[in-house]
Amino acid sequence: MNERKRVFKLNDYLLKTYKLTKYYSEEKRISFFSLGPGKSLVRAVDNINLFVHRNEVLGLVGESGCGKSTLGKTIIRLEEPTSGKIFFEDQDITNLSQERLKSHRKKMQIIFQDPASSLNPRKTVFEIISQPLKVHGMVSNKSDTSDRVADLLKKVGLEKSHMERYPHQFSGGQKQRICIARAIALEPIFLVADEVVSALDVSIQAQILNLLVILKNDLNLSILFISHDLSVVRQISDRVAVMYLGKIVEVAPSENLFSSPLHPYTQALMSAIPVPDVEIGWNPIILQGDTPSPSQRPQGCFFHPRCSKMIDICDKEDISLNAVSQGHFVACHLYSGRSTLKKIIQAQRTWL
Numbered sequence: 001m002n003e004r005k006r007v008f009k010l011n012d013y014l015l016k017t018y019k020l021t022k023y024y025s026e027e028k029r030i031s032f033f034s035l036g037p038g039k040s041l042v043r044a045v046d047n048i049n050l051f052v053h054r055n056e057v058l059g060l061v062g063e064s065g066c067g068k069s070t071l072g073k074t075i076i077r078l079e080e081p082t083s084g085k086i087f088f089e090d091q092d093i094t095n096l097s098q099e100r101l102k103s104h105r106k107k108m109q110i111i112f113q114d115p116a117s118s119l120n121p122r123k124t125v126f127e128i129i130s131q132p133l134k135v136h137g138m139v140s141n142k143s144d145t146s147d148r149v150a151d152l153l154k155k156v157g158l159e160k161s162h163m164e165r166y167p168h169q170f171s172g173g174q175k176q177r178i179c180i181a182r183a184i185a186l187e188p189i190f191l192v193a194d195e196v197v198s199a200l201d202v203s204i205q206a207q208i209l210n211l212l213v214i215l216k217n218d219l220n221l222s223i224l225f226i227s228h229d230l231s232v233v234r235q236i237s238d239r240v241a242v243m244y245l246g247k248i249v250e251v252a253p254s255e256n257l258f259s260s261p262l263h264p265y266t267q268a269l270m271s272a273i274p275v276p277d278v279e280i281g282w283n284p285i286i287l288q289g290d291t292p293s294p295s296q297r298p299q300g301c302f303f304h305p306r307c308s309k310m311i312d313i314c315d316k317e318d319i320s321l322n323a324v325s326q327g328h329f330v331a332c333h334l335y336s337g338r339s340t341l342k343k344i345i346q347a348q349r350t351w352l
């Protein structure tokens with residue numbers, strides 16, 4: 001579906017984050033042991049360094065609650081970062097005022113996780129799609145607006161006549177197309193697509209993914225494609241980042257990640273993808289225990305309580321991303337220090 005072997009120049013990025021962090025404060029529950037209520041910090045996004053190239057799809061995967069949506073929203077400043085930096089087209093947009101952010105907003109759009117709740121049930125499709133066009137002064141009169149909305153509907157595979165209907169008069173797949181039309185209305189160059197196909201059945205998923213690829217090529221878009229479904233991410237992404245408890249634990253070109261995942265968490269996620277061929281056999285790695293809360297993360301590497309490959313250092317020291325090969329980064333003690341290359345080759349052999 002996509003050109004997998006694309007080579008990106010290292011500095012040809014559209015968006016880059018530096019130590020991007022988003023914490024929420026949450027009221028602590030009063031328990032028998034606590035003396036009273038207080039605040040605890042939910043570390044939804046923690047110290048993330050990430051970049052997205054021009055015209056690239058970067059997949060972002062991880063379990064529910066690991067911070068994917070928060071990262072997507074913080075990157076485009078729908079959520080205010082707690083600390084860190086966001087660079088977009090070489091400009092630091094971290095602290096831009098809402099007024100100055102307006103021109104960037106046009107270029108950075110989001111398709112929200114739940115299409116049903118992100119479409120106002122009291123507005124027609126025409127009103128929904130034309131609203132951003134009007135706010136940004138991109139249309140001059142009613143007939144111009146109507147032409148533009150019809151054109152956008154056509155781009156996403158809907159009919160001109162659909163513009164007079166209300167959201168409840170559409171199927172799930174059609175609703176998602178409306179959300180996509182609204183997201184591309186301002187001709188963005190960067191799109192956060194948050195779980196855009198998760199609620200759809202497989203054949204509709206394929207149609208929506210195809211549509212995104214066509215739009216990406218036609219409009220020269222870069223996409224942060226968020227999903228918890230690795231097989232969907234595989235179909236569309238040039239590179240993939242794996243997130244666990246607010247941190248990126250592995251990033252690699254799609255091919256590398258799927259052929260030789262290195263982080264034990266990535267390996268567990270990969271092994272959970274069902275294998276269609278019964279002869280090959282399917283042995284998913286079952287992770288022990290639940291995902292820890294982002295407000296009470298374990299000491300050392302956050303993954304160590306669930307990791308079957310834990311070594312001495314893992315419960316003592318945290319670890320950040322290290323390059324293991326061109327474009328492949330992993331945050332795991334197994335691949336740091338001496339004889340790293342040997343360990344990588346060994347991990348690849350056992351995986352294959």
Ligand SMILES: Nc1ncnc2c1ncn2[C@@H]1O[C@H](COP(=O)(O)OP(=O)(O)OP(=O)(O)O)[C@@H](O)[C@H]1O
Pocket residue numbers: 024025026042043044062063064065066067068069070071113228294
């Ligand atoms: N506005 C908020 N206030 C407080 N906590 C929040 C807020 N938004 C998200 N969180 C918390 O931040 C953490 C990450 O949430 P987020 O929605 O980013 O996860 P996710 O990876 O997108 O999950 P899912 O796959 O279920 O969509 C969760 O613990 C969540 O409860």
Ligand SMILES: [Mg+2]
Pocket residue numbers: 068069070113194195
């Ligand atoms: Mg989410």
